[in-house]
Amino acid sequence: MVDFTIQLEKIQQAVGILKEKNVDCWLTFVRETAHNSDPALPLISPSNVTWHTALIITSKGDKIAIAGRYEVGNFERMGVWDEVISYDQSIQPALVEVLDRLNPKQIALNYSESDTAADGLSHGMFLTLQRYLAGKPYEFISAEGILSSLRGRKTAGEVARIRAAIDLTDQVIGRIGEVLEPGMGGLQMANFVLGEYEKAGVPPAWDIKYCPTVTVGPDSPVGHLSPTDQYIAKPGDLIHMDQGVILNEYISDIQRVWYLQPKGETTIPEAVQKGFDTVRAAIMAAAAVLKPGVQGWVVDDAARQTVINAGYPEYKHATGHQIGRTVHDGAVLLGPRWERYGNTPYGIVEAGNCYTLELGVPVPGHGFIGLEEDVLVTENGVEWLGNVQTELYVIPA
Amino acid sequence: MVDFTIQLEKIQQAVGILKEKNVDCWLTFVRETAHNSDPALPLISPSNVTWHTALIITSKGDKIAIAGRYEVGNFERMGVWDEVISYDQSIQPALVEVLDRLNPKQIALNYSESDTAADGLSHGMFLTLQRYLAGKPYEFISAEGILSSLRGRKTAGEVARIRAAIDLTDQVIGRIGEVLEPGMGGLQMANFVLGEYEKAGVPPAWDIKYCPTVTVGPDSPVGHLSPTDQYIAKPGDLIHMDQGVILNEYISDIQRVWYLQPKGETTIPEAVQKGFDTVRAAIMAAAAVLKPGVQGWVVDDAARQTVINAGYPEYKHATGHQIGRTVHDGAVLLGPRWERYGNTPYGIVEAGNCYTLELGVPVPGHGFIGLEEDVLVTENGVEWLGNVQTELYVIPA
Secondary structure, eight states, rough: OOOOOHHHHHHHHHHHHHHHHHHSSEEEEOTTTSSSSSHHHHHHHHHHHHHSSEEEEEOOEEEEEEEETTTTHHHHHTTTSSEEESSSSSSSHHHHHHHHOOOSSEESSSSSEEEEGGOOOHHHHHHHHHHHHTTTOEEEEEOOOHHHHHHHSSHEEEEEEHHHHHHHHHHHHHHHHHOTTTTTTTHHHHHHHHHHHHHHTTOSSTTTTSSSEEEEESSSSSSOOOTTSSBBOTTTEEEEEEEBEEEETTTTTTEEEEEOOTOOOOOHHHHHHHHHHHHHHHHHHHHHHHTTTTHHHHHHHHHHHHHHTTTOOOOOOOBBBBOOOSSOSSSOOOOOOOOOGGGGGSBBTTOOEEEEEEEEEETTTTTTEEEEEEEEEOOOEEEEOSOOOOOOOOEEO | OOOOOOHHHHHHHHHHHHHHHHSEEEEEEEETTTTTOOOOOOOOOOOSSSOOOEEEEETTEEEEEEEETHHHHHTTSSOOOEEEEEEOOOOOOHHHHHHHHHOOEEEEEEEOOGGGOOOSSBHHHHHHOOOOTTTTOOEEOOOHHHHHHHSOOOOOHHHHHHHHHHHHHHHHHHHHHHHHHHHTTTHHEEEHHEEEEHHHHHSSSSOSSSSEEEEETTTTTOOSSSOOOOOBOTTTTTTEEEEEEEEEEEOOOOOEEEEEEEOOOHHHHOOHHHHHHHHHHHHHHHHHSSSOOOHHHHHHHHHHHHHHHHTTTOOSSSSSSSSSSSSSSSSSEEEOOOGGTTTTGGBBBOOOOOOEEEEEEETTTEEEEEEEEEEEESSSSSOOOSOOOSSEEEEEE
16 A cells, blocks of 8 residues: 655665765654655654654665654555654753764754755744753754655656656646637536546646646636636637646646637738747757756746747746646756745756646737646756647637 | 534624633634644634634734635635635735734634644644744734633534534444354454444544544553454453544544453442442542533543542543533633643633543453443533443444
């Protein structure tokens, strides 16, 4: 029932990354993770925890888990921890004893102003750690560099799972094209998609209230909003969807666009075609510069300038985010150098990263054209992880 | 599709609690909550958020939401926020402007060493807030007192949802009794329960890897462990399950125990009966002292002493935790004064709190006897929220 394959891969990878980045010790310190999740935990633990739990990995290869009496069994079963230490009343004595023994110079903790996927330590837990280790010589540092690589360098097992989620989504997208027609509302379309997910036994990749996100025609607002039947599709409308699924704990994230072509119309209106071509060109421009060693913002800029140069309004989000266990999988962002993105657009892309490439433009009178493709960064460039939308999907209406 | 009823109730309640506790301003500061959830967020927001989001409520009744461009719509639709402010590149200018205008003495933030349900602010986000507000005169204080009451005092709408989840679980428990028999393994039993949940269209209340938790016979370990078919039920065994569901965003959490009575046995063995009677007596002892105004540890102690006085080993967990949106719903705990529980056992029970009462004892040669009942604290005492197990469920085997 419980499969540890990915966690074993990631724990081994972590030791290598600690060595590479010259950090003595990485501590994941969590409790009641059903409330306060740490995005790092699922990489190295097969389940949530309830009591205070400390997972310690060092650059020398030590792997030590300290957990509450009723939860140590889950760590013992993994077979990868050198020591699994149990406690009843307080984790402090065991934690202090282990750290005294390891005597690290720095302890990397899961906090980061920039990278949400490296910011799982709550402020309360940080205060507890300060109290537990008062007077000790250890220097607390952010684990963001470690987690950026650990989370970002997908293992073979992780890439296979992402591909499977994308493949399933591609199949659903095919079926959407068979049912779309004038008269359908956005909520009705969303419910069709959710019905397909349910048949496949998979949940949506993000909040069911706006996954899928559906934009119908020219008046429907764009964004992470719940679909409504306030906007009903009519001939000449663009239908746009942003969606994904969780399959075997890994996700897909794809945007597609359909055009309801009025009877008698023989060519796609120029404004619609230009919109599609611009979005497609911008995605290809990003893909062309996306490779190991490049900074995230450079990739964003290639796509962004394509859209601006074509005379469209600049989109107000990043061109690409990593995908994996979560839709926004943290670490290096293919985004503009805006304050709210912190240092994530300045990070360096690495082989094994899985990214979305996504953006859109409005076409007045018709609707919104947005595309989102999922790619794997290889040594030389990118590999598309699923189908790619290279032309408008035209539905006679 | 989106129902705000509970959030509207809780936001109104929050203003009253701020007044009562004499705190000027409460700030929930979150981003990318699919990664780093803040347990306070679902109380006041109908969905996760992606960009930095600030939700500000004051004792004067101000309700101000600042959110990213693509997410403000979700707050506008609630109709409860006086102002919904949108931003693109950084939340800082709007946040500083609003706080300058409100000019609070203290700002209560969601961090707590003791209460996990009040500890949603990540350390990275705390650092960001310090940076944004450097040089400002505001005093940061913990919102744990506010959240303890806000989360703990269930509204009528919340209690109705908890009752519905318990009712569904009671029905599943009835069906378990119809299928249990010698020869079944723990995993097989767990899969039966999960099948019943699936038919009802509800997920388990906690990690599916150990919800339900199943203990089969005398050798099966007790705790939050994944069920296995390593232990097969035989006549004379006790079967124990800990389970719950999520229905309409609220949960149930119930333990039950069955006895497989061997052919020809006419009375329940004395050790088994004594175990059951002790557990039941301990739960009744806790229920007898559970009322508004009592400290959590006093309730725990009543049950704990009953078990110890009967000669059983002391259980290593709290006698009761709050239930609501989550299984361990934070705030005041009916637990012993152990370090790892922080100050939560010292808190004061309030009317409207929903608690579990749970504990167990081992019966050598037979298995584990554990019961868990869900109760509502009323002005005068407790009300049982569902069926109560008053005697062993005996299955001829």
